[in-house]
Amino acid sequence: MKMEMPKPITFYDTMTGSKRLFEPLIPGTAKVYSCGPTVYDYAHIGNFRNFVFVDILRRTLQSFGYRMVHVMNITDIDDKIIRDAAGEGIPTTELTRRYEKAFFEDCRFLKLEPAEYFPRATEHIEEMVDLVVRLQDKGLTYRAEGSIYFRIAGYRDYGKLSRIDLSGIKSGARVDSDEYDKESLRDFVLWKGHREGEPSWDTRIGKGRPGWHLECSAMSHKYLGDTFDIHTGAEDLIFPHHENEIAQSRAAYGGEFVRYWLHCAFLNMKAQKMSKSLGNIVTIHELAESGINPRAIRYFLLSSHYRKPLVFAEESIEASRSAVERLEGLVRRIRDIHKSGVIKSGPHAGRITEKARETFYQGMQDDLNTSKAMGGIFEMVREINPLVESQDLGAADAEAVLVLLKEVNRIIDVLDFSDEILPGEIEKLIEKRQEARRNRDFKMADQIRDDLRSDGIILEDTSEGVRWRRI
Ligand SMILES: [Zn+2]
Incomplete structure (x- = not known):
């Protein structure tokens, strides 16, 4: 490793x-x-x-x-x-x-x-x-x-x-x-x-x-x-x-x-x-x-930088609630596109996601400036939403946005991805299961298969290797 x-x-x-x-x-x-x-x-x-x-x-x-x-x-x-x-x-x-x-x-x-x-x-x-x-x-x-x-x-x-x-x-x-x-x-x-x-x-x-x-x-x-x-x-x-x-x-x-x-x-x-x-x-x-x-x-x-004074008011909680909802709304729409599997790539999505990732990490690397970091993410939301409307976003772009939001969520943890499993993660788990089987750790192998099944993923062992499909 x-x-x-x-x-x-x-x-x-x-x-x-x-x-x-x-x-x-x-x-x-x-x-x-x-x-x-x-x-x-x-x-x-x-x-x-x-x-x-x-x-x-x-x-x-x-x-x-x-x-x-x-x-x-x-x-x-x-x-x-x-x-x-x-x-x-x-x-x-x-x-x-x-x-x-x-x-x-x-x-x-x-x-x-x-x-x-x-x-x-x-x-x-x-x-x-x-x-x-x-x-x-x-x-x-x-x-x-x-x-x-x-x-x-x-x-x-x-x-x-x-x-x-x-x-x-x-x-x-x-x-x-x-x-x-x-x-x-x-x-x-x-x-x-x-x-x-x-x-x-x-x-x-x-x-x-x-x-x-x-x-x-x-x-x-x-x-x-x-x-x-x-x-x-x-x-x-x-x-x-x-x-x-x-x-x-x-x-x-x-x-x-x-x-x-x-x-x-x-x-x-x-x-x-x-x-x-x-x-x-x-x-x-x-x-x-x-x-x-x-x-x-x-x-x-x-959402505001930890060294800045922050004022508690009902309006600010309300604004935060709607910010979280905007993120959730994008996640929902992007997931639908992702699930549809339509393979096409819009001209701008890749660049938009990369710019957002860069701003997010620049913010966090600069004394945990969450306000700057989340500014980058909301800019992406503003730019991606119209692409969703005009159907200019394909499954691959959708996955790139989801991957970034999952990364961001490891820190901010206000989004729920518990029922979302992406192909890249499935491949990793399949590889882990194969390794467990090679090591004759069948308990672990069965555990991974069962976990994937509860996420709606079925594994099939074929002569060409392991295939997976969604239920
Ligand atoms: Zn102390």
């Missing part, structure tokens, strides 16, 4: 503030860490803008030929979880398992591909304690009122990612809460000392629980090593969360930590950032209950 080089792609890296060609540490493999959900409530559509971006990143890298090692953490212990579980009078795990399950349902609803690993914070306490001990050994921590803090003045590069002004910082000023803004730039908490009524772990650094920032450093190290390729998150995580991750990881493990920082812009409702505190939430759970087409939401979230 011939090894193909993955397609080149550039990413905008927040750390350097520039677009850079993606060069992974291990050629052909992309090691990616994504800050995942805090499972204390249903996720809102703003959270899922970021998760859909992560899905597009994943699928694009895979379709470009990279092998993925992708980790997304599940935050199942933090201030909000403790507050809400106490409010309901239930153990924190009961609350977190409920919303973790809801999160995965939302992911399936929006067709997100699962990461390779979804580690839970509470199942990595030992790794987090180990990280704190390493920082203690380097003299970067101190204890105050039963908790352990990271002394940011001890880490020379603190603030580089967010370009924060460190001049006003007072040594020994601390912050206990997991979330805070730039105005409260202080030493942050690594390990929170035990408080009555809060879940805690008895460990060699004392009884308590981890601060939020600690978990991503400990878990990315466990699954991806000292240095990995890409770290993703919503843009509000740049400070303090990612800044703190960098300080902990680089100080403790000594590696480069992250080579490309990718941040997804907010989803706005009118002029305000969408977040829980504003009370203008639309949860995916609510949207699913409302019977809305999930493909319209997925398309809405993916």
Whole structure:
């Protein structure tokens, strides 16, 4: 089998503030860490803008030929979880398992591909304690009122990612809460000392629980090593969360930590950032209950570039729904032509398809510019539709369009090709079956024959080889 080089792609890296060609540490493999959900409530559509971006990143890298090692953490212990579980009078795990399950349902609803690993914070306490001990050994921590803090003045590069002004910082000023803004730039908490009524772990650094920032450093190290390729998150995580991750990881493990920082812009409702505190939430759970087409939401979230602000409005969902319908309409008409088997070739179809393919990949290779990429595809729709009307499109042209749309759909996944199988794919499966038979793997051979039959394809073994026909 011939090894193909993955397609080149550039990413905008927040750390350097520039677009850079993606060069992974291990050629052909992309090691990616994504800050995942805090499972204390249903996720809102703003959270899922970021998760859909992560899905597009994943699928694009895979379709470009990279092998993925992708980790997304599940935050199942933090201030909000403790507050809400106490409010309901239930153990924190009961609350977190409920919303973790809801999160995965939302992911399936929006067709997100699962990461390779979804580690839970509470199942990595030992790794987090180990990280704190390493920082203690380097003299970067101190204890105050039963908790352990990271002394940011001890880490020379603190603030580089967010370009924060460190001049006003007072040594020994601390912050206990997991979330805070730039105005409260202080030493942050690594390990929170035990408080009555809060879940805690008895460990060699004392009884308590981890601060939020600690978990991503400990878990990315466990699954991806000292240095990995890409770290993703919503843009509000740049400070303090990612800044703190960098300080902990680089100080403790000594590696480069992250080579490309990718941040997804907010989803706005009118002029305000969408977040829980504003009370203008639309949860995916609510949207699913409302019977809305999930493909319209997925398309809405993916169709503008992830670094551009996006506004959530009913009209935009409506526009996305009709965009998906236009694509589906073309697929339907093209399939009919393809099935008709009329062999003729229009003068322009080949060129139109090639141009669309080029624009699509140029867009995706340029920092996942989905808006440019899909612009190319819709241009093709505009140009192919009249050829369909005037019957200037033959079966071969139709197949070329279908092949491209299937390629595009490996990334955008808003079209349904489940019942469509093209001659090229049938030939490949027949070849695979022949090989299975040569290897006397009759179970596999029969399986392929049965699968094809359920797709409406009958195989006939003849003296001249295998023939196929549609039922
Ligand atoms: Zn994180």
